[in-house]
Amino acid sequence: MVAPLSAWPWENLGAFKYLLYGPFLGKVLFSRLQDNSMTETWCLHVLILCALRGFIYQLCTSFSNMLFLTRNRRILQQGVDFKQIDQEWDWDNFLILQALIATLAxxxxxxxxxxxxxxxRGFIAIIILHVLVSEPLYYWAHKCFHGSYLFTHYHSLHHSSPVPQPFTAGNSTLLDHVVLAAVTWIPILGTCLIGCGSISMIYCYVLLFDLLRCLGHCNVEIIPHQIFEIFPLLRYLIYTPTYHSLHHREMGSNYCLFMPLYDALGNTLNSKSWELHRKISLSSGEIGRVPDFVFLAHVVDITSSMHVPFVFRSIASMPFTTRLFMVPLWPIAFVVMLVMWAKAKTFSISFYNLRGRLHQTWIVPRHGFQYFLPFAAEGINNQIEEAILRADRLGVKVISLAALNKNEALNGGGTLFVNKHENLKVRVVHGNTLTAAVILSEIHQDIGEVFLTGATSKLGRAIALYLCRRRVRVLMLTLSTERFLKIQKEAPTDYQKYLVQVTKYQAAKNCKTWIVGKWITPREQSWAPSGTHFHQFVVPPIFAFRRDCTYGDLAAMRLPDDVEGLGCCEYTMDRGVVHACHAGGVLHSLEGWTHHEVGAIDVDRIDLVWKAALKHGLKPVSSTRKQVQM
Structure with missing residues (x-):
């Protein structure tokens, strides 16, 4: 049975809980027809405060997830996983509660x-009330909540998040936040009742209260230790993220609201607080843990550039899709794109742990359409090269290139960088061997003929050569007879007859298995017979135009079950699913292979790579049909 006051009254409303702000908005609209006294406009101030408070929490969460700024200042190094994100999904329940309490009061x-x-006088009064009333009241109440019964039924939810984040500050039970609301509003009410209240005092106190709460939960140490060495007493007047992080990890100490003074007076101050803070502060300028593996991604379009944890953590934890509420942010993203285009370096956006190895995603600040601008090629290659050299200097073992970063026309599938820097210690991997294996695993053994576009690309060539060895007739769409003949000669003599050059889509009007490696229009899709299945390895994916046909996803694999700290989805992929080229780099790292995987795909390694992937727990993903064994 659920303990009284542990559940939120509106927890079953979902997004409709925001309708509870409706009466406040109605009161504001009604006040426009009346006088503008404080009595009538209080609801307006409540709404503004709620909006500003939510913005502060969002802003602080965004900052704490900016790995490119905070990676060397993080207190706990593990990532925020999907479980924690889902658990903290309704972190803003307390804003509704405090809006109701403030209005009632x-x-x-x-x-x-x-x-x-x-x-x-109001500012002086509220500071005194906070120090003498709110701080000791919270300290006492917080200590009580760590008692057996109250902790189990009410406060354990707040401590269940393994990595503190600003949103964690709001993730707790109803009773927990009723007490917090009292601590927040008692100084405000007291100051107003003695005749010293003011609008600015209310705004400043509430917003500063939230900002300090976010500071304690941000998991990023931003307060330099030198300030405490210069002013020793200051350490008892303001807590640090390290100080509060110790409370989450080692319960039984550091109960204070914002002032460690009360922990010192109550003999509950963790003895490691100052030394750990000094250690983290000193190490902030040093290079932290070096990732074993880096996936070098890129932005597909302007809208998808907002699908990163430091914009909206919750949105990034779901497969990408364009959402209406993000449309107004498009101009901001466009301006950022221009700035990054002019002057920006590769930066880290997410990470996860697998088998004790740190895997990071770095992103090249270039959008998909820029890869197809001839004058942009040199700049893009320079950024990719810089990322590879940076990974080499850091000691990264494997760096895997995402789809457009290994474009054949751009850099020969990574060959450009390997040939230019022969002494690279980091292994450069395009991951296409596993991509080819995933696509081929979807081709049933009884298929006798396939139609292949993008037939002379790296993947197209490998797929064609592999299938012809299985005695599958491959209709290779290409206008270049020279490139076709070159690939055909690579096949064993007895199997060359299974490779057939075609120059028009009409040639596939009777073929129900299409492998699409080059973007095709709805008009070109119309040549496929009814019941055709479109396998694809083209970025971006083709439009699902035909209702009488089925469309496969981009080649992808699900990461092993023991992956830790993964909290964002890779583009349109489901949770825990990554593009096959990403998985190919992961496999390269797990296997400890020492060769570069660039340029043409070694067809003889496809089966080897596939078996190794399954051995390590990587699972093929297909949303349209059952996988078949190769």
Missing amino acids: FYMFPIPANLPVWST
């Missing part, structure tokens, strides 16, 4: 109807 207590905008 305003109409219950004899607060002056017209508060001034500013009152110096």
Whole structure:
């Protein structure tokens, strides 16, 4: 049975809980027809405060997830996983609660109807009330919540998040936040009741309260230790992220709200607090843990550039799709794109742990369409080269190139960099061997003929050569007879007859298995017979135009079950699923292979790579048909 006051009254409403702000908005609209006294406009201030408070939590969460800024200042190094994100999904419930409590308190207590905008005495009074009332009250209440019964039924939810984040501050039970609301609003009410209240005082106190709560939960140490060495007493007046992080890890100490003074007075101060803070602060300028594997990704389009954890953590934890509420942010993303295009370096956006190895995703700040601009090629290659050299200097073992970063026309599938820098210690991998294996695993053994576009590309060539060895007739769409003959000669003599050059889509009007490696229009798709299945390895994916046909996803694999700290989806992939080229790099790292995987795909290694992937727990993914064994 659920303990009383542990569940939120509106927890079953989902997104409809925001309709609870409706009465506040109605009151504001009604006040426009009446006088503008404080009594009538209080609801407006409540709505503005809720919006600003939510913005502060979002802003601080975004900052804490900016690995390119915070990676060397993080207190706990593990990533925030999907479980924690889902658990903290309704972190903002307390904002609704405090809006209701604030409004109720305003109409219950004899607060002056017209508060001034500013009152110096009010700021002094609220500071005194906070230090003498809120701090000891919270300390005592917090300590009580760590008792057996209250912790189990009410406070354990707050401590269940393994990595503190600003949103963690809001993730707790109803009773927990009722107490917190009292701590927050008692100084405000007290100051107003003694006649010293002001609008600015209310705004400043509430927003500063939230900012300090976010500071304690941000998991990023931003306060330099030198300031405490210069002013020793200051360490008892303001806590640090390290200080509060110790409370989450080693319960039984550091109970204070914002002032460690009360922990010192109550003999609950963790003895490691200052030394650990000094250690983390000193090491902030050093290079932290070096990833074993890096996936060098790129942005597909402007809208998808917002699908990263440091924009909206919750949205990034779901497969990418264009959402209406993000459309107004498009101009901002466009301006950022221009700035990054002009001057930007590769930066880290996410990481996860697998088999004790750190895997990071770095992103080249270039959008998909830029890869097809001839004048942009040199700049893009320079950024990719810089990322590879940076990984080499850091000691990264494997760096895998995402789809367009290994474009054949751009850099020969990574060959350009390997030939230019012969002494690279980091292994450069395009991962296409596993991509080919995933696509081929979807081709049933009884298929006798396939139609292949993008037939002379790296993947197209490998797929064609592999299938012809299985005595599958491959209709290779290409206008270049020279390139076709070159590939055909690579096949064993007895199997060359299974490779057939075609120059028009009409040639596939009777073939129900299409492998698409080059983007095709709806008009070109119309030549496929009814019941055709479109396998594809083209970025971006083709439009699902035909209702009488089925479409496969891009080649992808699900990461092993023991992956830790993974909290964002890779583009349109489901949770825990990555593109096959990404998985190919992971496999390269797990196997400890020492060769570069660039340029043409070694067809003889496809079966080897496939078996190794299955051995390590990588699972093929297909949303349209059952996988078959190769």
